[in-house]
Amino acid sequence: MSPPVHIPPQPAANPGQPHWHILGAGAMGCLWASIMQQHAPSQRTTLILRDRQAVTDYPGAIELQQADGSMLRTRFPATCPDELIVTGTGIDNLLVTCKAADVVSGLSLLKSNLAPSTRIVLLQNGLRTHLQARELLPDFSLYAISLKHGAWLRRAYRAVHAGIGECWLGALTSRARKDPGIVDHLPSRTMNIHWQAQILPRLWRKFAINCAINGLTVIYDCRNGQLLDRRDAQQHLRSVCAEIENLLTNLPQAYPAPDLLAEVTQVLQLTAANISSTLQDVRRGRQTEIAEFNGYLCELAESVGLPCPLNRSIFEQVTAQLSC
C-alpha cells in the first residue's frame, strides 16, 4: 500500500473561508472530514467528539483509505459539546454525521452554539431524525443529504471509502431553501453532490430501500448480493417490498415507492459485495439503526391501523439479535 498523502495543517482562522464542525467521527464523519479538507485545504474543519475523554483519546489525525486505494492522513482539531458550550463558540457550518439516534440530543446540546444562519447538514439514514430536527430548529438553515457512498471503519479514526456513489442535497426548511449555494462549500466533485429541490421524496425512497434490505441481511447473515442468490431470501425480499410499497401508498405523510423491488434489486446488484450498515453494526455488537428503518415504519403504520407483519417481524428479529 502506498504511503499516506499528508494534507497540510489547517490555516489559522480565516474569516473569508467557511469553518465546518463535524458532529460524530464514525465512518461517515471520518470520510467527510478528510474529503472536505482535501477539497478545500484553506478552510477549517473541527471534529466534535462525544466528550472530554474522547478528545483526550483522539490521536490527532484521521486516516482514510480512498476508493482508489490511496491513503490520506489529515490532522484535525477536536472538541466536544461541553467545551463548545463553556467557551460559547459559535458554529457557522455543522455537518451531522453521528448515528440517527444521537442527532436530536446532539443538536439540543449545541443549540446555544447555533444561530439561525448556521448551515446544518444531516447525513443520516431514515426519516424520523430529519422530521424531529426540523421541529426542533424550524427557523434554521437545515439541509439533508441522501447518499449512496459506502464507508466503514477499520478501527477508530481509520476509515475506508468503500464505494463511490452519488449524493443529493436538499433543504428541509424554508430558510435553507433560499441558499442552494451551500453545494459550493461541500466537496461536490469527489462526493458527486447534486442539489435536489425536493429532498423528502428521495429520503422516503432511500428509507424504503433500507427497510427492504438492511434487516434481511441480518436475518440471512449475508452480504447484500446474496439476498438475490438465496431462494428463501429472494422470496422474503419480494414479500417485504410488496408490504412496504403498500404501506407507503397508504400512509398519509409518505411518498409512494412504486417499483420498489426493481430498484432494490438494482441496489443489491450494485452493492453486491457490501456488508450492510446494519449487519456491520450487529457483527460489532453496536446499536443498529433498525428502529429508524422497519421500527419507524411500523410505528407510522400502526398509528393509523395499517398492518405490517413482515416489517414488524424484521424489526423484532434484528432487535432480538442484539439482546441475546
Ligand code: KPL
Ligand atoms: O444504505 C445501505 C446500508 O447498508 O445502510 C445499503 C443501500 C443497504 C447499501 O449497503
